[in-house]
Amino acid sequence: MGLGLCGLCLMFVGLLAAFEGWYRMTLRELPSLPTPPDATDRLPANLARVYWSLYEPWGSMTVKPMWPWTVAWTVTRPLVSKPSRMDVPPGWTLADAIARRWRPEGSERLLLHERLTLGIWLTRHWTAEELLAFEARRVPLGHGPRDLPEAARHYLGKEAADLTLAEAALLVTMNDDPQWRKHPECFIDRLQPRRDGRLRRMRMTGLLTPEEEAEARAWPVALSAQGARACNPCPACFVP
Numbered sequence: 314m315g316l317g318l319c320g321l322c323l324m325f326v327g328l329l330a331a332f333e334g335w336y337r338m339t340l341r342e343l344p345s346l347p348t349p350p351d352a353t354d355r356l357p358a359n360l361a362r363v364y365w366s367l368y369e370p371w372g373s374m375t376v377k378p379m380w381p382w383t384v385a386w387t388v389t390r391p392l393v394s395k396p397s398r399m400d401v402p403p404g405w406t407l408a409d410a411i412a413r414r415w416r417p418e419g420s421e422r423l424l425l426h427e428r429l430t431l432g433i434w435l436t437r438h439w440t441a442e443e444l445l446a447f448e449a450r451r452v453p454l455g456h457g458p459r460d461l462p463e464a465a466r467h468y469l470g471k472e473a474a475d476l477t478l479a480e481a482a483l484l485v486t487m488n489d490d491p492q493w494r495k496h497p498e499c500f501i502d503r504l505q506p507r508r509d510g511r512l513r514r515m516r517m518t519g520l521l522t523p524e525e526e527a528e529a530r531a532w533p534v535a536l537s538a539q540g541a542r543a544c545n546p547c548p549a550c551f552v553p
Contacts, residue, residue, distance in 0.1 A: 329381035336381075339430040344417040346431070349439055350446040357474040359481040360461065361445050362520050366511065367485055368407040368448075372519025374441040376404030379433040407444045408435040414451055464488060468497065470537030478525060479532030482508045482515075498536060505534045 356364060365374050377383065383402055412431040416422050423431060435444065450460040458464040461484065462473040468487065469480055476484065486508045487497040497504065509530050516526040 329385065332381045332384065336430055336433055339426055340434060343423075343427060343431065344420045346434065347411070347415055347447065349443045350450070354450065355442045355446045356449055356461070357476065357481075359476055359478045360449075360465075360473050360484070361442065363478070363481045363485045363511065363515065364445050364449055364461070365407075365441065366515045366518065366520055367489060368410060369403055370518055371403040373403065376408070376436050376439065376441050376444065377402035378437045379405060380437075384433075402436070404436050404441060404444065405432065407441075407448060408432045408439070411435060411444060411448050411451075414448075461485075461488070468536050477529070477532060478521075479508070479512075479529040482511050482529060483534060486511055501534065501536070508534065 355361070361374065379402060387401060409428070409432040412423065412428040412435065415428075415431060439447075449462075458467045464487075465471055465473045465476055465480075465484055469476065469484060471480065483504060486504060489507075512521065512526050512529050515521040516523060521529075
């Protein structure tokens, strides 16, 4: 019994070591690694909280590093406790989204095993604020803005640092859907329920207090004069 248990433990440790070895070998083969954004590029607090909720169902903006034992527990937990859904460590969904879009200069899009390796590396070396800033400046938007700070100026007439929580939720909602982000002014009547739904989910996961949610939901939905200047008429495929 004792020898059998020791054998199982050694086998498990061997598997963890093999996984770490595979990770390090694949990491060395990557053409390059992304550079973390400067501190000046990080998202303001309100925008960061809302943008985090778009990727992560956790109330705390923290990234849990993906070590071999973390991967093992994530994979085996459904077999042991049979949860209703498979929960991944905080930060992994956002890190994986960055790895999916990352394309080293002069290289093709990463293969699956390279993408997984980069995602693991990001959880070990980047903070939540760095992941958010990097992703927010690479999401394709409509009407010319290259990132969320530019979209804030275009659609809301404000700097990202000056956005209220309601405005930050509205901005993220507008750019959450591939169709809406091209012509959000064509969906102005649909933006409020979607924005309020995001605020409700943030409150349920602990990112907002009930008081913050109530105050944000009372804020009217309005675009700046430039942002509300729609194509007339709106493209047929976008007409509500």
